Amino acid sequence: MSSSTLRSTWCGSRLRGVRGENGSTCRRQGIGFRSRRVGFRSVVASGDESGRIEPDLSVKVNGLDMPNPFVIGSGPPGTNYTVMKRAFDEGWGAVIAKTVSLDSSKVVNVTPRYARLRANANGSKKGQIIGWENIELISDRPLETMLKEFEQLKQEYPDRILIASIMEEYNKTAWHELIERVEETGVDAIEINFSCPHGMPERKMGAAVGQDCALLEEICGWINEKATVPVWAKMTPNVTDITEPSRVALTSGCEGVAAINTIMSVMGIDLDTLRPEPCVEGYSTPGGYSCKAVHPIALAKVMRIAQMMRLEFSGNNLSLSGIGGVESGGDAAEFILLGANTVQVCTGVMMNGYGVIQKLCDELKDFMRKHNFSSIEDFRGASLPYFTTHTDLVKRQKEAIAQRKAMRKGLQSDKDWTGDGFVKESESMASN
Ligand SMILES: Cc1cc2nc3c(=O)[nH]c(=O)nc-3n(C[C@H](O)[C@H](O)[C@H](O)COP(=O)(O)O)c2cc1C
Numbered sequence: 379m380s381s382s383t384l385r386s387t388w389c390g391s392r393l394r395g396v397r398g399e400n401g402s403t404c405r406r407q408g409i410g411f412r413s414r415r416v417g418f419r420s421v422v423a424s425g426d427e428s429g430r431i432e433p434d435l436s437v438k439v440n441g442l443d444m445p446n447p448f449v450i451g452s453g454p455p456g457t458n459y460t461v462m463k464r465a466f467d468e469g470w471g472a473v474i475a476k477t478v479s480l481d482s483s484k485v486v487n488v489t490p491r492y493a494r495l496r497a498n499a500n501g502s503k504k505g506q507i508i509g510w511e512n513i514e515l516i517s518d519r520p521l522e523t524m525l526k527e528f529e530q531l532k533q534e535y536p537d538r539i540l541i542a543s544i545m546e547e548y549n550k551t552a553w554h555e556l557i558e559r560v561e562e563t564g565v566d567a568i569e570i571n572f573s574c575p576h577g578m579p580e581r582k583m584g585a586a587v588g589q590d591c592a593l594l595e596e597i598c599g600w601i602n603e604k605a606t607v608p609v610w611a612k613m614t615p616n617v618t619d620i621t622e623p624s625r626v627a628l629t630s631g632c633e634g635v636a637a638i639n640t641i642m643s644v645m646g647i648d649l650d651t652l653r654p655e656p657c658v659e660g661y662s663t664p665g666g667y668s669c670k671a672v673h674p675i676a677l678a679k680v681m682r683i684a685q686m687m688r689l690e691f692s693g694n695n696l697s698l699s700g701i702g703g704v705e706s707g708g709d710a711a712e713f714i715l716l717g718a719n720t721v722q723v724c725t726g727v728m729m730n731g732y733g734v735i736q737k738l739c740d741e742l743k744d745f746m747r748k749h750n751f752s753s754i755e756d757f758r759g760a761s762l763p764y765f766t767t768h769t770d771l772v773k774r775q776k777e778a779i780a781q782r783k784a785m786r787k788g789l790q791s792d793k794d795w796t797g798d799g800f801v802k803e804s805e806s807m808a809s810n
Contacts, residue, residue, distance in 0.1 A: 433746035434753045435739055437471070439697045439719045440608035440633045442539050442566050444471035447754055448710065448738050451701050451724035452477050452543040452569060452612070455732070457517065459527035462540070466531070468732040469739070472539035473531075474722065477516035477571040478524050479545050480556050484581070485518040493645035493655035495671065509672070510725045511645035513656060513665035515577045516545055516584075521556075525563050532564035540564075543612070545571040548582045548593070550600045557604045567607050570598075570632070572623070573614035573639030575666045585639070588614040591626045602631030610634035610699060613683075615672075616642045620679045621686040628687070634697035635683055636722065638676045640666025668725040669703055676702025677712055684717030684762055705730065707741020714754060715761035 435446035449472040450456050450465045456475040465473045479485070495509030496502050517524060531540055542560040546552045560568060572594060574584030587593050601609060611627035613620055615638040624635045644664050645655045654662035680700045687696060700713030701722040710721040726734060751757045766774075788807040789795060795803055 433743045433751060435471075435742060437719060437754050440567065440695060442472070442608065443537075444539050444720070445469065446471040446735075446739055446742075447714065447718075447720045448735055449539075449541075449699065449720050449722045450474055450727060451722035452571065453724040453728075454514070455724060455727040456543075458519065458524075459530060461732075462527070462531055463534070464732050465727075465735075466535045466538050469735050470732070471720065472541060472566075474541040474543050474569050475517075475524065475528065476519075477543040477545050477574070478519075478521055478556075478560070479516060479547075479583075480521055480552055482518050482520050485515045487515055487518050488513065488658045490656045490658065491665075493665075495645060495669075507729060508670045509643075509645070509667060510669040510728075511643050511656065511665045511667050512640065513576050513658075513663055516571065516574065521559070525559060528560070528563035528565055539566045541567045541569050541610070543569045543571050545574070545578065545583050548597070553597065553600045554604045557601065561605070561607060565607065567610065567633075568601075568605060569610040569612050569636055570601060571612050571639070572597075572627070573612050575614060575616050575640055575642045576664060585614040585616055588612075588623050588639075589617055591623055594623050595626050595630050598627050598630030598632060608633040608697075610636045610697070612636040612639055612701075613679075614639050615675060615679050619682075621682050624683045625686060625690065628691055628694075628696055633695065634699060634719075635687070636699035636701060637683055638672070638679050638702050640668045641672055641675060643667035669729075670705060671703065673703030673709060673712075676700065677716060680713055680718055681716045681762065681765060684759060685765070688717070688759070688762065704738075705734075707738050707743070707745055710738060710742055711745045711757075712761075714758050717759040717762055719754075719758065 437444050437447045446469070448470055450462075450470050452474045453476060455465065456462055456473055462473050462475060491512055491514045493511045494507045495511075496505035497508045498505030528540060528542060542563070542565045544556050544560055546556050557568065571584055572588035578584035579586035587597055598611065609632045611624070611632040611634070613624055613627070613635060617623060620637060624637070627635060642664055643666065644662075645667075647654050648657065651657070653660055656662060656665070680698065684698055687698060697719040698717055699720045699722055700716070700718030701724070703725070704710050704713070704721055704723045705726045713721045723734075723738070746752070746757070749757065784790070785802070785806055789803055
């Protein structure tokens with residue numbers, strides 16, 4: 379199917395709206411769901427004389443306007459005022475700050491806290507970095523300091539999207555206090571870190587919640603009865619089926635899902651010292667894996683979540699944010715083709731700097747020009763229909779082989795001649 383055919387036939391379900399538009403927005407279809415689906419889009423794009431379209435990267439997600447779908451993922455690139463300001467100045471579509479909690483004194487980091495995997499032999503210091511493990515915790519900066527910086531950023535960049543990332547212990551009052559204080563700064567949305575795989579689960583935080591649907595449902599309930607801005611649930615890939623906690627988060631009132639956080643990993647063992655990496659005073663602990671190597675895993679998780687959202691929440695104003703190993707516009711296009719509204723980048727910024735946004739936008743525009751897509755919605759989710767079951771692949775292949783065999787045997791009847799295949803059909807009946 380050509381991309382132009384695809385553009386006119388694919389149904390783009392645009393997920394829009396802000397919290398409060400329809401109260402608790404996330405009741406599932408069939409249980410009191412009110413459709414806000416915009417409907418089937420038949421795109422008639424306007425182009426220049428050569429018919430080429432200048433792609434528009436802007437997106438509206440849960441009512442939030444972003445100049446492009448590229449979002450700084452929670453982590454070191456969103457740790458303080460200086461770096462978040464830099465992200466806005468360089469043109470990022472939105473910034474998600476490093477995860478904060480009420481009491482930063484409980485957060486004690488170690489160094490070294492990163493270990494990298496290169497596309498080379500074990501222990502090599504050369505070669506492209508393809509994997510990145512971290513044992514970094516959430517922000518160890520005082521909450522008051524972080525909140526002041528959010529406020530300052532929102533004052534200086536009122537039109538830009540700043541999203542707070544939060545995490546708390548199993549305590550409703552604490553969650554409510556954190557949400558209230560974060561919202562007072564004027565942030566546009568909140569991402570909930572249900573997914574940090576190391577350090578925090580020991581305090582029943584992060585992945586400990588994302589891996590326990592009952593706990594997740596209870597905490598999402600607390601969060602959504604308090605929050606007045608859109609809430610995204612950031613999910614852990616360290617579960618058997620990521621659609622289960624994602625469904626719980628959406629059913630419990632979250633406006634969006636973000637996936638993936640890092641994958642539980644052991645980066646490697648130093649074959650001289652026999653010690654694991656990253657090595658802190660001779661010891662280590664499993665950490666979170668990110669960077670290029672996780673991209674295919676992230677795509678699979680996002681694809682599953684998108685399928686579930688289309689099937690069970692289609693028409694609600696829900697959003698999906700794809701995360702994992704994005705370093706190019708093409709990597710981002712893949713997430714969008716699988717249904718993501720936005721694409722987050724964390725390790726890619728740590729490796730390439732904030733200026734990488736220009737390359738990401740240029741490459742995504744090149745992809746869109748190639749296919750004559752004028753907007754992100756033109757191709758969002760367009761690759762989802764091409765996933766099927768293995769049984770169906772076998773059936774399709776059997777049918778295709780039978781068809782090719784029939785072609786080789788020649789036409790069964792004169793009525794089978796076609797215009798498009800005429801020359802091949804003639805050849806198929808020649809003996810030399
Ligand atoms: C050093 C480091 C620190 C991170 N800290 C956080 C965090 O505080 N909160 C959070 O939700 N995710 C955190 N993440 C996860 C990233 O936001 C992202 O989900 C993950 O790294 C995959 O994306 P990437 O390959 O673009 O980095 C961190 C990742 C790294 C590498």
